Amino acid sequence: MKQNVFEILSNTALTDSVYKMILTGDTSDITNCGQFVNIQLEGMFLRRPISVCDYDEKTLTLVYKVVGKGTEAMSKMESGTKLDILTGLGNGYDLSSAGDKPVLLGGGVGVPPMYNLAKKLSAMGKEVNVILGFNTAAEIFYEEEFKALGCSVTVTTVDGSYGLKGFVTNALEKLDYTYFYTCGPEPMLKAVHKASKTSGQMSFEERMGCGFGACMGCSCKTLTGYKRICKEGPVMKKEEILWEA
Amino acid sequence: MGSLNVNLCGIELSNPVIPASGTFGFGYEFAELYDINELGTFSFKGTTRDPRFGNPTPRIAECYSGMINAVGLQNPGVEKVISEELPRLKPCFNKPVMANVSGFSVEDYAYTCEKLDKEEQVGWLEVNISCPNVHGGGMSFGTQPSAAFEVTKAVKAVTTKPVIIKLSPNVTDIVSIAKACEEAGADGISLINTLLGMRIDLRTRKPVIANKMGGFSGPAIFPVAVRMVYQVANAVKIPVVGMGGVSTAEDVIEMMLAGATAVEVGAANLVNPYACRDIIRDLPRVMEKYGIENLSDIIGGVK
Numbered sequence: 001m002k003q004n005v006f007e008i009l010s011n012t013a014l015t016d017s018v019y020k021m022i023l024t025g026d027t028s029d030i031t032n033c034g035q036f037v038n039i040q041l042e043g044m045f046l047r048r049p050i051s052v053c054d055y056d057e058k059t060l061t062l063v064y065k066v067v068g069k070g071t072e073a074m075s076k077m078e079s080g081t082k083l084d085i086l087t088g089l090g091n092g093y094d095l096s097s098a099g100d101k102p103v104l105l106g107g108g109v110g111v112p113p114m115y116n117l118a119k120k121l122s123a124m125g126k127e128v129n130v131i132l133g134f135n136t137a138a139e140i141f142y143e144e145e146f147k148a149l150g151c152s153v154t155v156t157t158v159d160g161s162y163g164l165k166g167f168v169t170n171a172l173e174k175l176d177y178t179y180f181y182t183c184g185p186e187p188m189l190k191a192v193h194k195a196s197k198t199s200g201q202m203s204f205e206e207r208m209g210c211g212f213g214a215c216m217g218c219s220c221k222t223l224t225g226y227k228r229i230c231k232e233g234p235v236m237k238k239e240e241i242l243w244e245a
Numbered sequence: 246m247g248s249l250n251v252n253l254c255g256i257e258l259s260n261p262v263i264p265a266s267g268t269f270g271f272g273y274e275f276a277e278l279y280d281i282n283e284l285g286t287f288s289f290k291g292t293t294r295d296p297r298f299g300n301p302t303p304r305i306a307e308c309y310s311g312m313i314n315a316v317g318l319q320n321p322g323v324e325k326v327i328s329e330e331l332p333r334l335k336p337c338f339n340k341p342v343m344a345n346v347s348g349f350s351v352e353d354y355a356y357t358c359e360k361l362d363k364e365e366q367v368g369w370l371e372v373n374i375s376c377p378n379v380h381g382g383g384m385s386f387g388t389q390p391s392a393a394f395e396v397t398k399a400v401k402a403v404t405t406k407p408v409i410i411k412l413s414p415n416v417t418d419i420v421s422i423a424k425a426c427e428e429a430g431a432d433g434i435s436l437i438n439t440l441l442g443m444r445i446d447l448r449t450r451k452p453v454i455a456n457k458m459g460g461f462s463g464p465a466i467f468p469v470a471v472r473m474v475y476q477v478a479n480a481v482k483i484p485v486v487g488m489g490g491v492s493t494a495e496d497v498i499e500m501m502l503a504g505a506t507a508v509e510v511g512a513a514n515l516v517n518p519y520a521c522r523d524i525i526r527d528l529p530r531v532m533e534k535y536g537i538e539n540l541s542d543i544i545g546g547v548k
Contacts, residue, residue, distance in 0.1 A: 212518060221298060
């Protein structure tokens with residue numbers, strides 16, 4: 001973990017409520033896709049945890065949805081604004097078990113962490129299938145970005161206004177794959193857990209205090225013991241997940 | 246340069262700054278960020294007789310200038326704290342640590358304190374009779390002078406190290422409870438634990454926190470803490486450890502003027518993992534600004 005000041009290079013709307021922020025700063029502590037950063041915002045007490053969409057040596061890309069005061073404030077920030085950010089938080093995805101044909105499933109604001117993962121898996125020569133699930137056509141983002149990485153992309157919408165009508169699991173059952181990676185709302189994760197024919201990994205979210213393992217604010221029970229979403233997570237293996245009623 | 250040293254219940258501290266229990270784990274995670282020997286000491290995660298998962302999530306809510314938590318004393322239990330956590334801390338921290346203990350019965354408190362008292366790494370026992378987030382325990386011992394007296398007496402009977410009783414602000418008369426602890430043999434008092442609070446999500450019309458209510462902490466509660474530290478320090482002869490919303494070196498000095506011998510820092514650690522180190526490094530500048538030669542000279546110095 002590192003505490004650094006980043007500067008916003010751009011901050012643009014992708015949909016009505018989803019924004020893409022590109023920042024420049026020291027990204028050396030971001031070691032894996034699926035990790036998150038924790039951002040200090042003026043006038044807010046707790047930092048805001050946001051998943052890493054993409055990163056390289058100098059830049060960090062965050063794609064976030066406006067869900068409350070913190071993300072609303074972020075959406076109004078201008079380029080040149082400086083932000084205090086903790087980087088390198090969480091475990092991230094383990095790429096070693098992907099096999100030759102991994103499938104990536106992103107639901108809504110669970111799509112962003114799939115991007116750097118898809119980039120890395122493609123670079124490893126894998127045949128990457130991506131399923132992006134949204135409620136409706138107006139909410140779709142990043143379809144072209146995944147295609148540009150060379151992935152096969154299927155978009156599903158709940159109302160059928162674009163792509164395949166239904167949920168990501170409706171697209172999953174038509175596919176042949178060696179392993180899955182997913183991030184999205186909990187009902188979707190549960191459905192993927194049930195529908196998947198292989199092993200896989202899923203990323204969870206929870207309200208956090210610190211984001212670096214100190215406060216026990218985001219603990220959950222797993223089949224392999226108590227874990228902190230921020231420290232031993234946010235990525236968990238399919239086999240260790242314990243769904244609570 | 247003057248001295249930052251203070252003496253807490255017979256043990257010398259290189260400075261009065263102590264990360265508060267529940268915001269610093271068992272220390273080793275922060276040791277990855279900086280040398281935690283810079284601290285006076287720290288109070289480790291509240292430990293109970295048996296392992297606890299704590300409360301369901303969400304356990305955290307944002308507030309103006311603060312936060313609410315309802316973690317519910319998640320900890321691995323005293324046996325594992327002794328066999329796993331303290332050995333992990335040992336290579337990172339060469340000072341006496343403050344062992345924070347909670348319980349659900351007088352026997353629980355005595356059992357856990359007796360075990361930790363025997364550990365060489367433990368310097369003080371901080372007995373939390375003020376946790377607002379567990380039912381049938383914690384705070385219920387800290388809201389009545391007779392119960393506070395009973396816990397203190399039972400712990401003192403089975404321990405040799407200084408016993409500091411951590412008090413709840415959620416009471417009508419903080420002084421009567423502090424005096425009961427002193428009378429039962431407490432070596433020090435620490436306060437304040439969190440204020441009982443609640444937030445409601447307007448969309449769902451449900452409490453933000455799964456446990457409905459939780460402990461409110463952060464800069465917003467600092468004036469309440471200063472007031473209670475002042476009241477207690479003026480009523481007892483034993484040392485007082487002040488806490489509640491402390492975030493800056495100025496806050497540390499204000500708390501000491503109110504009567505605190507040492508000062509704990511809680512919520513600030515969760516926002517800035519370097520908070521305590523930064524406060525310690527800033528103390529000499531603030532001392533010079535206000536003409537303070539030795540920090541220990543200002544304890545209870547409010548006119």
